[in-house]
Amino acid sequence: MKSIFLAATLALAALSSAAQQKIIPAQSSIRFVTTQMNVPVEGAFHRFDATVSFDPKHPEATKAEFEVELGSIDLGTDEGDHEAKGKAWLNVAAFPKARFVASSVKSLGGDRYEASGALAIKGATQNVLAPFTLKEANGVRVVEGQFAVKRLQYKIGEGAWAATDTVADEVLVRFKFALPAK
Amino acid sequence: MTPAPTRYTPTAIALHWIVAALIIFNLCFGLYTVGLPLSPTKLRYFSFHKWIGVTILGLASARLLWRAFHPVPALPASMKAWELKAAHVSHALLYILFFAAPLTGWLFSSAAGFQTVYLGLIPIPDLLHKNKEVAEVLRITHHWVDYALAAVIVVHAAAALKHHFIDRDDVLVRMLPRPKPKSP
Numbered sequence: 001m002k003s004i005f006l007a008a009t010l011a012l013a014a015l016s017s018a019a020q021q022k023i024i025p026a027q028s029s030i031r032f033v034t035t036q037m038n039v040p041v042e043g044a045f046h047r048f049d050a051t052v053s054f055d056p057k058h059p060e061a062t063k064a065e066f067e068v069e070l071g072s073i074d075l076g077t078d079e080g081d082h083e084a085k086g087k088a089w090l091n092v093a094a095f096p097k098a099r100f101v102a103s104s105v106k107s108l109g110g111d112r113y114e115a116s117g118a119l120a121i122k123g124a125t126q127n128v129l130a131p132f133t134l135k136e137a138n139g140v141r142v143v144e145g146q147f148a149v150k151r152l153q154y155k156i157g158e159g160a161w162a163a164t165d166t167v168a169d170e171v172l173v174r175f176k177f178a179l180p181a182k
Numbered sequence: 183m184t185p186a187p188t189r190y191t192p193t194a195i196a197l198h199w200i201v202a203a204l205i206i207f208n209l210c211f212g213l214y215t216v217g218l219p220l221s222p223t224k225l226r227y228f229s230f231h232k233w234i235g236v237t238i239l240g241l242a243s244a245r246l247l248w249r250a251f252h253p254v255p256a257l258p259a260s261m262k263a264w265e266l267k268a269a270h271v272s273h274a275l276l277y278i279l280f281f282a283a284p285l286t287g288w289l290f291s292s293a294a295g296f297q298t299v300y301l302g303l304i305p306i307p308d309l310l311h312k313n314k315e316v317a318e319v320l321r322i323t324h325h326w327v328d329y330a331l332a333a334v335i336v337v338h339a340a341a342a343l344k345h346h347f348i349d350r351d352d353v354l355v356r357m358l359p360r361p362k363p364k365s366p
Contacts, residue, residue, distance in 0.1 A: 036225055037226065037299070037302055038299050038302040038303075039229075039296060039297050039298075039299045040297070041295060041297075042312070075295075076294060076312055076314060076317070077294060077295075079220055083220045160222050160223075161222060165222075166222035166225050166226055167222070167225070
């Protein structure tokens with residue numbers, strides 16, 4: 001009896017093709033673009049992790065959790081990195097990680113999808129809609145998209161930095177995640 | 183054949199003094215801004231510094247063009263050979279540094295990943311890809327080019343004053359705006 005139950009469970013697990021997967025870090029990236037004095041300035045986070053169960057046939061059943069180590073920020077200058085990790089910006093000492101939990105994914109037709117979920121940074125949580133494309137080649141699924149974050153909703157850039165005439169409120173986040181297709 | 187002029191034209195005089203004021207201001211302003219702690223003010227000042235640099239690059243090009251089409255007043259016949267040589271070398275250095283200072287700044291800015299957008303309106307293309315090591319080399323280069331420019335400017339000004347007060351020739355005066363004749 002017990003073994004029949006176990007077999008049934010295994011069969012069910014096999015049926016739902018969306019097993020939990022880890023991203024392939026070497027082929028994945030999280031970049032962002034801030035606007036300083038009307039000038040787009042690009043940066044990146046180098047360390048992040050994600051657990052994803054995604055089946056293109058059943059996007060609504062998606063479960064995905066992303067964690068970004070904010071201390072891995074790279075703005076291209078030591079002075080900028082140091083400032084960004086400080087209290088006024090990301091306050092990495094108190095809030096080392098940002099987290100995005102996708103609560104649903106819907107198909108937008110073709111290879112386009114849209115994830116919605118909660119993005120938590122620096123103790124604040126906001127809902128985010130992130131459209132992305134899905135491409136599959138050589139056994140790798142690549143999810144690529146972007147969304148905008150209003151930094152002031154997360155109090156990223158406090159005090160003098162809260163003024164948006166030097167650093168704009170809107171920050172564009174560009175993500176690319178590679179997952180094994182099977 | 184037109185005789186060699188004895189004075190610079192009003193255009194040349196205007197360009198000389200505008201560029202002089204912008205360069206001296208921007209050298210001091212850049213040095214001051216580098217020392218500021220990172221703040222919105224610092225980002226703003228760096229943008230202003232770059233805009234002034236771009237302006238200098240444009241005006242220095244205009245001066246070079248002017249020189250290409252206008253004979254310059256001859257140097258006083260009383261000057262010794264080494265003085266003539268020094269005058270030519272220092273002027274050549276000035277012109278090289280007029281271009282080297284803004285160009286190394288522009289390259290540094292490109293390599294650091296901060297594009298220059300003139301007056302916040304006109305994007306100036308990045309000449310290099312973002313690269314931390316290259317940016318550091320260019321930062322140091324820009325720094326020393328600026329010090330060299332400052333040094334040659336001091337020599338230039340000292341020489342002009344020597345011409346005026348010691349040699350008592352017209353080298354300084356011919357680059358000064360001519361006072362308006364008094365109305366009767």
